[in-house]
Amino acid sequence: MIRTRAFLLSFVFFAFSFDIVFGQTTSSATNCMLKSNTTCEECLKNVSCLWCISSQKCIEYPVKSILPSHSVCPLSEARWGVCWLNFQTLIITISVIAGVIIIAIFVCCFCCCKCENIGSKRSDERMERQGHLRKFRQEERKAEMRQRHEEMRMKYGLEKDNPYSRFENS
DSSP: OHHHHHHHHHHHHHHHHHHHHHSOOTHHHHHHHHTTTSOHHHHTTSTTEEEETTTTEEEEOOGGGSSOOTTTOOTTTEEOSOTTSBHHHHHHHHHHHHHHHHHHHHHHHHHHHHHHHHHHHHHHHHHHHHHHHHHHHHHHHHHHHHHHHHHHHHHHTOOSSOTTHHHHOO
16 A cells, blocks of 8 residues: 555656756747846746756756756856855765665665564574474373373283283283
């Protein structure tokens, strides 16, 4: 059930992202070009625009190449989303956060698997102890049964020593 929900959530996220990336029209390019030689804040009001500090230009974000090329605008000079954070720092920050999240997931999975194995080892040890206890009790019962059979043989004169002795008495 949880896997289904996670799959549906990721599917909706990717479908939405796909729609945003490929659903943009050329009108946003003209809107971004009109905002050139204005301020960074004015340019970044439109999400599809990228501000380049060195050239003071507002350009359309190159969605097909994911990262803007150096010829369009150097990463250290590019601003997207907010003016106070350059694109290079944004990429490094997001990469570090994603790496920490992935490492945390691996650590959690490792700990869960290890704890599960410890639990199964404990139950295996408990089952083994119970098996030894059952075997010990069974051996005690066998010994008691042999003792009773021996007493009955002694009572009725049947010796276990020689199985042919009863034929000699006849």
